[in-house]
Amino acid sequence: MGKKRIIPCLDIRDGKVVKGVNFQNVRDVADPLELAVYYSESGADEMAFYDITASIEGRTLFTDLLKEVVDRVPVPITAAGGLRTIDDCSRVIACGAGKVSLNSGAIENPQLIEDAAKKYGSRRVTVSMDVKRAEGGFMVFAKGGQENTGLSAVSWAKRCEGLGAGEFVVNSIDTDGVKGGFDIEMLSAVCEAVKVPVIASGGAGKMEDFAELFRKTGVDAGLAAGVFHFKEVNIKDLKIYLRSQGIEVWN
Numbered sequence: 001m002g003k004k005r006i007i008p009c010l011d012i013r014d015g016k017v018v019k020g021v022n023f024q025n026v027r028d029v030a031d032p033l034e035l036a037v038y039y040s041e042s043g044a045d046e047m048a049f050y051d052i053t054a055s056i057e058g059r060t061l062f063t064d065l066l067k068e069v070v071d072r073v074p075v076p077i078t079a080a081g082g083l084r085t086i087d088d089c090s091r092v093i094a095c096g097a098g099k100v101s102l103n104s105g106a107i108e109n110p111q112l113i114e115d116a117a118k119k120y121g122s123r124r125v126t127v128s129m130d131v132k133r134a135e136g137g138f139m140v141f142a143k144g145g146q147e148n149t150g151l152s153a154v155s156w157a158k159r160c161e162g163l164g165a166g167e168f169v170v171n172s173i174d175t176d177g178v179k180g181g182f183d184i185e186m187l188s189a190v191c192e193a194v195k196v197p198v199i200a201s202g203g204a205g206k207m208e209d210f211a212e213l214f215r216k217t218g219v220d221a222g223l224a225a226g227v228f229h230f231k232e233v234n235i236k237d238l239k240i241y242l243r244s245q246g247i248e249v250w251n
Contacts, residue, residue: 005221051081070096117164179205
């Protein structure tokens with residue numbers, strides 16, 4: 001078991017960090033710049049910066065706020081939201097983002113994954129999947145979890161890896177915001193299907209949930225939002241706890 005990463009996720013809507021439950025009832029939480037600085041000082045290994053309505057509204061990710069965050073914090077940023085073309089990805093990279101995260105844009109045009117991997121290298125190309133139990137399996141949903149793509153999460157992950165994806169963020173819609181623990185079964189299925197790193201998202205409610213995640217699946221990182229935003233779990237304390245459980249994490 002290699003060292004594990006802890007990644008807070010900042011979902012942005014109208015310039016504010018927001019949080020919902022099962023992708024519904026989304027409400028404002030905090031100022032993104034203030035929160036990003038707080039997480040950087042708390043020991044976050046990376047941060048995910050998601051413009052959650054860009055794809056639904058058919059626009060590109062706003063970059064002014066992204067650049068402001070990148071300029072203020074030393075922690076690597078993965079940016080997502082409305083990235084449909086190489087030009088979109090280039091704008092984000094030019095702002096200083098360490099990685100681009102492709103979701104709806106990759107579903108609409110899988111070639112985008114290969115093109116981005118060739119231009120920036122696979123290590124800078126993350127594919128994010130919003131997954132929900134449907135049709136007797138784990139299905140990929142798009143447009144903010146509103147649209148069933150008909151794609152199996154496992155099959156889609158394999159295809160994306162073949163196109164050059166260097167990492168996956170796998171978010172469980174079923175457990176998102178519920179704080180009852182990560183979807184171990186679904187995450188295990190994806191981890192077993194690919195060789196590149198997998199980041200688990202959706203369901204963290206307490207420190208023990210992260211320990212269970214790392215013990216029972218092959219994920220490389222745990223990503224969470226609400227449990228960090230509302231200070232129910234402090235990242236420094238979480239890392240101390242995980243070390244006490246024999247789970248290696250980054251400093």
